Amino acid sequence: MRPAPERRREILDTAAEVFAAQGYDATTVRRIADAAGLLAGSLYHHFDSKESMLDEILRAFLDELWVRYDAVLAALLGPRETLEALVTESFREIDRHRAAVAIYQKESGHLREQPRFGYLAGSRRRFEEAWLRTLERGVATGAFRTDLDVRLTYRFVRDTVWVAASWYRPGGQHSPEEIARQYLSTVLEGVALRDGHRTHE
Amino acid sequence: MRPAPERRREILDTAAEVFAAQGYDATTVRRIADAAGLLAGSLYHHFDSKESMLDEILRAFLDELWVRYDAVLAALLGPRETLEALVTESFREIDRHRAAVAIYQKESGHLREQPRFGYLAGSRRRFEEAWLRTLERGVATGAFRTDLDVRLTYRFVRDTVWVAASWYRPGGQHSPEEIARQYLSTVLEGVALRDGHRTHE
DNA sequence: TAACCTACCAAACACTTGTTAGGGAAGGAG
DNA sequence: CTCCTTCCCTAACAAGTGTTTGGTAGGTTA
Numbered sequence: 001m002r003p004a005p006e007r008r009r010e011i012l013d014t015a016a017e018v019f020a021a022q023g024y025d026a027t028t029v030r031r032i033a034d035a036a037g038l039l040a041g042s043l044y045h046h047f048d049s050k051e052s053m054l055d056e057i058l059r060a061f062l063d064e065l066w067v068r069y070d071a072v073l074a075a076l077l078g079p080r081e082t083l084e085a086l087v088t089e090s091f092r093e094i095d096r097h098r099a100a101v102a103i104y105q106k107e108s109g110h111l112r113e114q115p116r117f118g119y120l121a122g123s124r125r126r127f128e129e130a131w132l133r134t135l136e137r138g139v140a141t142g143a144f145r146t147d148l149d150v151r152l153t154y155r156f157v158r159d160t161v162w163v164a165a166s167w168y169r170p171g172g173q174h175s176p177e178e179i180a181r182q183y184l185s186t187v188l189e190g191v192a193l194r195d196g197h198r199t200h201e
Numbered sequence: 202m203r204p205a206p207e208r209r210r211e212i213l214d215t216a217a218e219v220f221a222a223q224g225y226d227a228t229t230v231r232r233i234a235d236a237a238g239l240l241a242g243s244l245y246h247h248f249d250s251k252e253s254m255l256d257e258i259l260r261a262f263l264d265e266l267w268v269r270y271d272a273v274l275a276a277l278l279g280p281r282e283t284l285e286a287l288v289t290e291s292f293r294e295i296d297r298h299r300a301a302v303a304i305y306q307k308e309s310g311h312l313r314e315q316p317r318f319g320y321l322a323g324s325r326r327r328f329e330e331a332w333l334r335t336l337e338r339g340v341a342t343g344a345f346r347t348d349l350d351v352r353l354t355y356r357f358v359r360d361t362v363w364v365a366a367s368w369y370r371p372g373g374q375h376s377p378e379e380i381a382r383q384y385l386s387t388v389l390e391g392v393a394l395r396d397g398h399r400t401h402e
Numbered sequence: 403t404a405a406c407c408t409a410c411c412a413a414a415c416a417c418t419t420g421t422t423a424g425g426g427a428a429g430g431a432g
Numbered sequence: 433c434t435c436c437t438t439c440c441c442t443a444a445c446a447a448g449t450g451t452t453t454g455g456t457a458g459g460t461t462a
Contacts, residue, residue: 007409022311026226029450041451042410050450080393106307109367110223144392152375152383153392155368156361163360166310174353182353190391191345191354192281208439230420242422243440251420406461411454418449425442432435 008046011036016057016099024054024107054103055116061100062123065093073130079138084184086134090161091176091183094168101165131158157187209247212237217258217300225255225308255304256317262301263324266294274331280339285385287335291362292377292384295369302366332359358388 014036018027029050030040047053072085094101104120111117112124131154138144160183168179215237219228230251231241248254273286295302305321312318313325332355339345365380375383 159364160361188391188393192389
C-alpha cells in the first residue's frame with residue numbers, strides 16, 4: 001500500500017484554501033472536512049489538530065521561501081540585482097503558495113506570540129535583515145538614492161510584495177515574472193514622467 | 202444624566218483595539234469586556250451584538266474617510282496633486298483610525314459577502330474608481346509614465362498605503378505627513394539613483 | 403483463508419461561544 | 433422621600449467548537 005500520503009497533501013491544500021479565504025479562527029474543522037470530502041473526526045486520522053495543519057502549511061511555505069532567498073543571497077549580486085531577484089522570487093512564491101502567503105499575511109501578527117509559532121518571528125528577523133542590508137548596500141554604492149529612509153522603504157517594499165497574495169490568482173493574465181517586472185519598474189524608476197523621458201526599455 | 206455616551210465610545214475604541222490585534226473571529230466578547238472593565242453580558246446594554254460593534258467601527262472609519270476623499274476629489278486638482286493629496290489623507294486616516302483600518306484590511310475580504318456589510322463592496326468600488334481615474338488622467342496628461350499598467354499600479358499603491366496600518370504607531374517618530382512624503386517620493390521618483398541625479402527637493 | 407492495515411464514519415465528549423433574563427446600586431428629577 | 437433611568441452584575445442558555453473513542457469496509461499481505 002504505497003499511494004497513501006497523497007490524500008494527506010490534498011486535505012492540507014484544501015485546508016490552506018479555506019484558511020486563506022475565511023481566516024484561521026473563523027474556519028471550523030467541519031468546514032475543512034466538508035470541502036475535502038470527509039467528516040470532521042476523520043481529519044484526525046491524518047493530523048493531530050487544527051493547529052498542526054496551520055503549522056505545517058506555514059512551515060512548508062517558509063522552508064521553500066528560504067531555499068530560494070538563500071540562493072539569491074549566496075550569489076552575492078549587486079544591491080540592485082539582489083533587490084530585483086528577491087522581488088521576483090517573492091512573486092514566484094506567491095504564485096506557488098498563494099494560500100499560504102495569504103494566511104501568513106493575515107495571521108502571523110498574533111501567531112508570532114505563541115511559542116509554537118515562534119519561528120515566525122525568527123523568519124521575520126532574517127527577512128528584515130536581508131532586505132535592510134540590500135537597501136543599505138545600494139545607498140552606500142550609489143545604486144539607490146542617498147536620501148532614502150531605508151527602514152520606511154523596506155516596509156513599503158515588503159508590504160506591497162506580500163499583499164499581492166490577496167488579489168493574485170494563478171493562471172491570470174499576468175505571470176509572476178511580469179508582475180515583478182512592473183513592480184520593480186515602479187519602485188526603481190518611479191511613476192512620474194521625467195524631463196529626460198527615459199522610461200524603461 | 203447627560204455624560205452618558207462617553208462610556209459607549211470608550212468601549213467601542215477598546216473593542217476596535219482588540220479586534221485589530223487578534224482578529225475579529227478570534228476575539229471573544231469576554232475579552233473585550235475584560236479590556237473595557239466590565240462583564241461580558243453588560244456589553245449588551247450598549248450594543249446589541251458583537252457584529253454591531255464591528256459594523257459601527259467600520260462605518261465610522263469609512264464615513265470619515267469619504268468626507269476627506271470627497272473634499273480632495275472635489276478640488277479638481279491635477280492628477281499628480283490629486284494622488285499626493287489622496288495618499289496624504291490616507292496616512293492621516295491611519296493616524297486617526299489605526300485600529301479600524303487594520304480591521305478593515307484584515308476582514309473586509311470575507312465580510313464583503315455578508316449582506317450586512319455590503320457597503321464595504323460599494324466603498325471599495327468608489328475607491329478603485331477614484332484611484333484609477335486619477336492614474337489614467339495622469340497618463341493622459343503626461344504627468345505619469347505612459348507605459349504604466351494602471352490597474353497593477355493601483356493595486357500596488359492601495360496595498361502599500363493601507364497595510365501601513367499594521368506597523369504604524371501614532372506618536373512614533375514619523376508623522377503621517379512625513380510618511381506620506383517619503384512614500385510619495387518613492388512611488389513618484391523611484392528608488393534608483395539617476396544619471397541626472399535630481400533627487401527630490 | 404486469515405490477519406492486518408489504512409482511511410473513513412458515527413456518535414459522543416467537554417468546553418467555549420454569543421446572547422438573554424432578572425435584579426440591584428447609584429443618582430438625578432419630581 | 434419616592435420614582436425612574438442608567439449602568440452594571442449574576443447566572444444561565446442553546447448552539448457550536450475542537451477532539452476522542454470505537455467500530456467498519458475494503459484492499460494488501462502472508
